Amino acid sequence: MLQKTNQAIQILTPQQFDTYLPKYDNFYIGSNTCPFLLPQPEIFQSYLKKSQKNKKRLTLLTPLLPNNYFEYLDKIIKIIKNNQAENIFELVFNDWGGWDYLKNKNIKLIAGIFIANQKKDPYYAHFKTKFDKICTYNVINNPLFADWLLKNEIDTIELENLGQGIALDNLKNLKINLYTPYIIFSLSRTCPLALIKQANNYLKIIKNCPNYCLNPQNQPLQFTNKYYTSFYKGNFQTYKSTRQIEKNRFNKIINNSLLLEPKVS
Amino acid sequence: MKILAPISRYTELPALIKNGADEFYMGIFSQDWHKKNQFYNHLNRRDNILANTTSFLEAKQVINSARKNNKKVNVVFNTDTIFSGTHQINNELKKIIEIKPDAIIAKDPIIIKLIRKLTKSLPIHLSSLDQVINTKSAQFWCKNFKINRIILPRNLTINEISNLAKNLPQIEFEVFIYDDNCSNIDGLCSSIHFMKPDGIEFVCEREPLYTSIDKKLEKNFQTIIRQKTLCRACFLSLFKEQKNIVSGKIVGRDRSARDKGLMVLFIKQAQNIAQNYPNHLQFQKKAKLLHQIIFKKNYCHICPYAPKD
Numbered sequence: 001m002l003q004k005t006n007q008a009i010q011i012l013t014p015q016q017f018d019t020y021l022p023k024y025d026n027f028y029i030g031s032n033t034c035p036f037l038l039p040q041p042e043i044f045q046s047y048l049k050k051s052q053k054n055k056k057r058l059t060l061l062t063p064l065l066p067n068n069y070f071e072y073l074d075k076i077i078k079i080i081k082n083n084q085a086e087n088i089f090e091l092v093f094n095d096w097g098g099w100d101y102l103k104n105k106n107i108k109l110i111a112g113i114f115i116a117n118q119k120k121d122p123y124y125a126h127f128k129t130k131f132d133k134i135c136t137y138n139v140i141n142n143p144l145f146a147d148w149l150l151k152n153e154i155d156t157i158e159l160e161n162l163g164q165g166i167a168l169d170n171l172k173n174l175k176i177n178l179y180t181p182y183i184i185f186s187l188s189r190t191c192p193l194a195l196i197k198q199a200n201n202y203l204k205i206i207k208n209c210p211n212y213c214l215n216p217q218n219q220p221l222q223f224t225n226k227y228y229t230s231f232y233k234g235n236f237q238t239y240k241s242t243r244q245i246e247k248n249r250f251n252k253i254i255n256n257s258l259l260l261e262p263k264v265s
Numbered sequence: 266m267k268i269l270a271p272i273s274r275y276t277e278l279p280a281l282i283k284n285g286a287d288e289f290y291m292g293i294f295s296q297d298w299h300k301k302n303q304f305y306n307h308l309n310r311r312d313n314i315l316a317n318t319t320s321f322l323e324a325k326q327v328i329n330s331a332r333k334n335n336k337k338v339n340v341v342f343n344t345d346t347i348f349s350g351t352h353q354i355n356n357e358l359k360k361i362i363e364i365k366p367d368a369i370i371a372k373d374p375i376i377i378k379l380i381r382k383l384t385k386s387l388p389i390h391l392s393s394l395d396q397v398i399n400t401k402s403a404q405f406w407c408k409n410f411k412i413n414r415i416i417l418p419r420n421l422t423i424n425e426i427s428n429l430a431k432n433l434p435q436i437e438f439e440v441f442i443y444d445d446n447c448s449n450i451d452g453l454c455s456s457i458h459f460m461k462p463d464g465i466e467f468v469c470e471r472e473p474l475y476t477s478i479d480k481k482l483e484k485n486f487q488t489i490i491r492q493k494t495l496c497r498a499c500f501l502s503l504f505k506e507q508k509n510i511v512s513g514k515i516v517g518r519d520r521s522a523r524d525k526g527l528m529v530l531f532i533k534q535a536q537n538i539a540q541n542y543p544n545h546l547q548f549q550k551k552a553k554l555l556h557q558i559i560f561k562k563n564y565c566h567i568c569p570y571a572p573k574d
Contacts, residue, residue, distance in 0.1 A: 097402030204569035
């Protein structure tokens with residue numbers, strides 16, 4: 001189905017927000033991967049006010065949520081209500097508990113990349129003929145699942161632009177937002193970078209983090225073989241997909257190149 | 266807390282029962298599914314024939330024999346419905362229900378709904394792949410899908426497990442008590458974990474191969490990424506008063522019968538220690554020694570659950 005495709009950018013810092021303000025109409029803040037990367041309420045308020053002033057849309061990404069982060073969601077909802085910003089705000093959930101908590105709070109909710117659970121190992125882009133059907137399909141290609149999402153008023157889900165491609169059959173009326181170029185193919189609650197910086201010698205879940213991964217001096221680690229190069233940043237592994245996008249098949253394209261690059265590519 | 270052991274062959278059952286297993290979980294190799302889908306035989310995320318009973322007939326033997334010994338058997342069916350038709354999935358579910366297991370372990374919300382359409386009475390255990398890490402998620406699944414037990418993911422802190430169990434006393438929980446080597450969130454693992462195409466290693470096996478221009482960071486990274494503990498026996502002591510943590514799961518359907526036997530033996534004896542030594546530190550010292558005797562190594566120095574000096 002052909003449609004107009006919107007453009008968005010995922011940013012990590014307020015400075016990036018200011019830099020790209022003239023160029024994009026929709027800003028993604030927060031994180032799919034780490035609750036420590038959620039913006040503090042004061043900073044969120046600042047993003048919101050700038051978005052309202054400049055007629056931009058603001059999308060908050062939320063990861064799997066430990067119990068103590070539901071208070072944070074309350075604060076965010078309160079800021080949205082106080083600023084009457086429901087019409088420019090949307091929230092991406094990767095945790096069904098988060099969706100259940102927010103579903104009647106009059107904000108737009110979008111199913112995140114970990115709800116679709118695509119098959120994202122970078123090897124599959126190179127073994128396509130052998131694994132085509134398995135690796136391009138995911139749960140949303142099942143019409144029953146698509147129906148269930150729509151019945152629960154979830155009409156948009158986010159996917160990543162996999163190297164092997166994405167099957168777009170049986171989507172019913174689901175809208176798809178697509179991340180490009182970086183694909184997150186593994187995630188851990190035990191962040192090796194934070195553990196190293198805090199002088200730990202074994203894997204555990206840390207209690208606080210000053211966002212070491214956002215410091216440009218902490219470059220991601222790299223793995224290269226004859227098929228691909230991947231990066232380990234913070235608590236996730238990612239690779240860069242070069243697959244062409246059929247733009248008018250998607251509701252929105254989200255540029256996430258700032259996850260690993262200093263400027264948008 | 267019951268000891269939940271993996272089983273993949275009928276012949277493993279007597280030794281596992283003798284060593285102390287209270288409950289079992291298994292995958293079933295489906296010939297029908299294999300014929301139609303070739304290598305895509307991961308209805309339970311382990312397509313390895315060693316990790317599954319060879320047939321529904323063998324699975325039925327396991328269930329009947331376990332039942333004679335008052336032990337329960339749960340069947341793993343934690344796949345996604347990624348194909349456009351659910352007809353095949355429905356057929357597989359019917360075959361599982363026919364052999365009358367004590368529960369099905371499922372992940373996908375549509376599959377859970379299909380199970381409930383086919384049977385109202387068979388208990389459903391929510392797979393750890395659904396990543397229930399907060400009370401709202403637990404309530405979501407139990408309220409909307411009539412889940413009987415939640416298998417908690419392996420990447421929770423002691424406080425998180427404790428809070429879930431205390432805040433939701435009406436829900437049964439299962440924890441991993443002896444694990445495998447993955448430190449990633451397995452429910453979000455988008456590698457097709459049960460397949461090794463052309464001998465290529467799993468995503469988690471590639472982690473120690475990462476390098477950096479910062480050689481100190483690289484060395485620290487490669488060291489820390491290898492610090493993976495299998496043992497979580499401390500849960501036997503820490504949660505023994507928490508009545509709704511009903512089961513401790515041992516990972517390893519594809520492990521050898523000998524390994525499975527040893528893991529069950531260790532956990533059973535550790536459970537006895539936990540009964541006799543209410544003080545956690547005393548328990549840990551005894552359990553550490555026991556682990557050393559059985560497995561010739563221990564993990565307490567790299568375990569986030571073991572008390573540190």
